[in-house]
Amino acid sequence: MRLWGFRRRPKLTDAHWRAALTATPHAARLSPNDRQRLRTLTEQFLAAKTFEGAAGLEVADAMRALIALRACLPVLHLGLDGYDGWSGIVVYPADFRVHEEYEDEIGVVHRGQADLCGQSIARGPMVLSWETVEHPPAPDQDLVIHECAHKLDTLNGPADGFPPLPAGMSGSEWTRDFTAAFESLVQQLDRDKEPRLDPYAATDPSEFFAVACETFFTQPVLLYEDFPAVYRQLQQFFRQDPIGTTTA
Numbered sequence: 091m092r093l094w095g096f097r098r099r100p101k102l103t104d105a106h107w108r109a110a111l112t113a114t115p116h117a118a119r120l121s122p123n124d125r126q127r128l129r130t131l132t133e134q135f136l137a138a139k140t141f142e143g144a145a146g147l148e149v150a151d152a153m154r155a156l157i158a159l160r161a162c163l164p165v166l167h168l169g170l171d172g173y174d175g176w177s178g179i180v181v182y183p184a185d186f187r188v189h190e191e192y193e194d195e196i197g198v199v200h201r202g203q204a205d206l207c208g209q210s211i212a213r214g215p216m217v218l219s220w221e222t223v224e225h226p227p228a229p230d231q232d233l234v235i236h237e238c239a240h241k242l243d244t245l246n247g248p249a250d251g252f253p254p255l256p257a258g259m260s261g262s263e264w265t266r267d268f269t270a271a272f273e274s275l276v277q278q279l280d281r282d283k284e285p286r287l288d289p290y291a292a293t294d295p296s297e298f299f300a301v302a303c304e305t306f307f308t309q310p311v312l313l314y315e316d317f318p319a320v321y322r323q324l325q326q327f328f329r330q331d332p333i334g335t336t337t338a
């Protein structure tokens with residue numbers, strides 16, 4: 091039965107919360123206080139965003155809880171303002187196909203298609219493959235955090251790896267550190283050296299930022315060892331220190 095005018099607000103049950111936390115090992119490091127803060131934020135996220143299944147997928151409450159928890163981890167100390175301007179989350183059962191059209195430098199329009207596991211449309215919905223959310227292809231990957239990073243990045247314009255920075259952070263230092271890291275990754279790949287960071291980061295500066303954010307939360311030691319300046323920038327940006335470099 092569907093009641094007109096009634097919008098379902100699923101409550102975050104203890105069971106769904108615990109299951110989502112267990113399925114997200116990189117949230118396990120949180121202190122009891124931060125864990126409580128994350129739960130509150132997750133409930134607010136569930137109330138603020140709408141979920142829609144695509145290609146026949148029914149988005150169960152447990153799935154919403156897992157996506158919401160992972161979306162809230164990056165903004166644990168920033169609040170949900172970073173996710174302003176959009177509300178929809180579309181969930182496909184697996185990878186989905188998008189049709190693209192672009193014009194090259196001489197004005198020829200090309201059409202193509204690509205299979206994606208995630209997409210963030212500027213001021214539009216976030217699109218996710220449930221299969222990739224549930225079974226990340228590698229331990230340093232978290233599709234929800236990746237797409238949320240793009241959402242933060244596009245708060246001040248096109249995705250370019252330069253999100254609006256909080257007061258006290260330097261835009262020129264951010265650009266210096268991210269550019270140096272991006273170029274170093276590209277050079278490693280040019281020399282056929284396999285980097286530890288997901289090479290997808292070498293696609294462009296916006297993907298570098300999104301992959302760096304994923305790694306900051308999932309494998310922070312890796313990011314700290316290979317790109318310490320980027321780790322420090324993200325530590326200031328997110329106001330989190332996943333490996334406790336400031337308290338150790």
Ligand SMILES: [Zn+2]
Binds near residue numbers: 296297300
């Ligand atoms: Zn991306």
